[in-house]
Amino acid sequence: MQRPVRTRAALRGAAMAALLLVAGCDVLTDAATRLAFEIEAAARSLERDGDRVTLRHEVPSRPGECEGPYTVQLDKVGALVFWCRDAEGNVLASPGTSHHRRFVRTPETYYLHKQAGEPLVIELERRAGEVVIVDVQ
Incomplete structure (x- = not known):
């Protein structure tokens, strides 16, 4: 006996949703969002004023994505x-986010020009109850 078309479609949809959940949310993110999530996690690790952490973000953060030179703002x-x-310097992608701003304050604007594979280093410090980006390299 063959199932109705709607039932098969619903089962396929449920199977796809389950596959995405098993694969994790990283499947649906981009380079900027993954960095924002790392900044959030690092900020949450700072408990007391004066606590510092250095975040080293490897680029590309996913194989096949942002493998050449890059700029981060x-x-x-x-x-x-x-x-x-x-x-050749042509922009292939320019993902962006503001997710991290709920967790850190950025007192100035930074533009970092990096070579292919060069990591991004961000230093965070808890000051007066908030986490602040104090240095980037």
Whole structure:
């Protein structure tokens, strides 16, 4: 006996949803969002004023994504943008987010120009009850 078309479609949809859940949310993120999640996790680790942490973010954070030279903007208004480039300098992707701004304050705007595979280093410190980006490299 063959199941109705709606039932088969519903089962396929449920199977796809389960597959995405098993694979994790990382399947649906981009380079900027993954960095924002790392900043959030690092910020949550700072419990007391004076606590510091150095976050070392490897790029590419997913194979096949942002493998060439790149630029990262950490803006004082809370934007985080990646510009992923090819060897000729053409922008291939420019994902952005503001997710991290709920967890850290960025007192100035940073533009970091990096070579392919060069890690991004961000230092955070808890000051007067808030976490602040104090240095980037």
